[in-house]
Amino acid sequence: MEIRFTNCSVSFGDRVALHSLTLALDERRVGIIGLNGSGKTTFARLMNGLVKPTTGKVKVNGLDTVEDDRAVLTEAGFIFQNPQHQLIMPIVSDDIAFGLKNRGLPAHEISSRTEAALARFGVGHLARRRVHELSGGETQLVAMASVVVTGPKILILDEPTNQLDLRNRRMVAETIEALDEDTIVITHDLALVEGAERVLLFHEGRLIADGAPDETIRRYHEVAGC
Numbered sequence: 001m002e003i004r005f006t007n008c009s010v011s012f013g014d015r016v017a018l019h020s021l022t023l024a025l026d027e028r029r030v031g032i033i034g035l036n037g038s039g040k041t042t043f044a045r046l047m048n049g050l051v052k053p054t055t056g057k058v059k060v061n062g063l064d065t066v067e068d069d070r071a072v073l074t075e076a077g078f079i080f081q082n083p084q085h086q087l088i089m090p091i092v093s094d095d096i097a098f099g100l101k102n103r104g105l106p107a108h109e110i111s112s113r114t115e116a117a118l119a120r121f122g123v124g125h126l127a128r129r130r131v132h133e134l135s136g137g138e139t140q141l142v143a144m145a146s147v148v149v150t151g152p153k154i155l156i157l158d159e160p161t162n163q164l165d166l167r168n169r170r171m172v173a174e175t176i177e178a179l180d181e182d183t184i185v186i187t188h189d190l191a192l193v194e195g196a197e198r199v200l201l202f203h204e205g206r207l208i209a210d211g212a213p214d215e216t217i218r219r220y221h222e223v224a225g226c
């Protein structure tokens, strides 16, 4: 991936959520950590144009998130903190197919890509199930399949193990580790970023540490005071 932030800041009204930063990300595995309200989600949402910079620019694989906003969405897929909110259709396979239908793909391609995406995340058996009946772990896997099926090169996952039990945490963590796509993971689950190439720490809207996981996690404990 190649994501460039240039003098980029975000304010909501007179509240600064993210102070100006200039930064390039080109690793395959990036983690983002920090206390509640530190600016992690705001930073992550800048990367697929869900949040627009108040000042400066963000470029994702050469595309500007404001000028090329539609193209950026196909480059960087976002999996939300509460994935049940991003599943739109009542039946799992219809939800996976939804993004492909919107792109006007032929029916045979929609069905083969939907099947492949479900199989890739080990949830083929859930194809005809109702979305609202899925467990937390199943919902997370289906949400990942529904984003990956459209072919983004970068996946941004916001607290992907939130609300999962120990076994599902492990399963989702292993699934993320094995992804071919480049990943950016925002999390309070520090085990999820231990294997990242680079971890960013946000505090009160500022990037205060940026480096190897052990060093950044150590700094996080310092600012958290525990």
Ligand SMILES: Nc1ncnc2c1ncn2[C@@H]1O[C@H](COP(=O)(O)OP(=O)(O)OP(=O)(O)O)[C@@H](O)[C@H]1O
Residues within 6 Å of the ligand: 012, 015, 016, 017, 034, 035, 036, 037, 038, 039, 040, 041, 042, 043
């Ligand atoms: N749409 C918005 N409108 C107004 N304020 C916002 C908006 N989105 C975020 N904020 C504020 O910006 C700050 C950073 O929020 P953000 O969601 O980026 O933090 P976070 O580090 O992801 O938090 P958490 O770990 O609790 O999810 C917070 O003070 C939050 O209240």
